[in-house]
Amino acid sequence: MPGRCLDVKNLADDNVSVPPSPRQDRIDSWLAEHAAELPNIDLTVEGVVDRLFSLRRHLQRSMDATLAGLGLTWEDFKVLSTLGISPSRRRSAGELARKLEITSGSMTNRIDRLEAAGLVRRVPNPDDRRGVLVELTSEGLAAWQRSVEVQAGREQEIATAALERDELEQLNGYLRRLMLVFEDAGGEADAADA
Known part of the structure; x- marks a missing residue:
């Protein structure tokens, strides 16, 4: 079913299926300003996609602020999160690098930083005496869980306000x-x- 083009210059109730916001956002303004230059673009779809991208950026900034307040970076969080959801709370450095799609050198630097902070530790791999596993410490688990809880609270405030x-x-x-x-x-x- 083809999408209906939204007339952003005239946001009347009959143009949308839900009550429109009493205010227009910057996406509405941009689409209205450039609608004539984009005659073959479904402005409804464009509005959805632009808002999704914009919301992603806003949520990432919120997450970055949450993490900074807890002494973590986004990169730290991704490692802690990957370990936190692992059944044994441990993985090899290679598995972490593949999962996070980063180089082994970058992964080593992240592990070094997190280990120095006491959030992870390297332990012998029981299945391969030559290898080591990266294991989440109790402090690392607490830091990961706290960051998720704080951010989830922020996200709930944002979502339920709207x-x-x-x-x-x-x-x-x-x-x-x-x-x-x-x-x-x-x-x-x-x-x-x-």
Whole structure:
């Protein structure tokens, strides 16, 4: 079913299926300003995509602020998170590097930094005496869990300030359908990218 083009110059109730916001955001302004230059673009789709990208940037900045307040970086968090969701809370450095799609040298630097902070430790690999595993310490687990809790609280404040519970559930369903388009096409379904 083809998308309906949204007339951003006239956001009347009959142009959208949900009540429009009483205010326009910067995406509305940009689309209205450039609509004539983009006659073959579905402005509704463009608005959704632009808002998703913009929200991703806002949420990343929020996460960065949360982590900085806890003495962590995004890179630290990704390592702690990957270990935190591992059943044994440990992985080889090579597995971590592959999972996080970084070089082994970058992974070594991250592990060194986290080990110096007492958040991870290197332990012998029981399955390979030549290898070592990177293991989350109790301090690392606590730091990871705390960062997730603090950020989840911020995200809840943001979401519930704008949307009711039923609207959040509806939005979640729509976003899931969009995600499945990529997953069904063979895109990576990695919850850790969230």
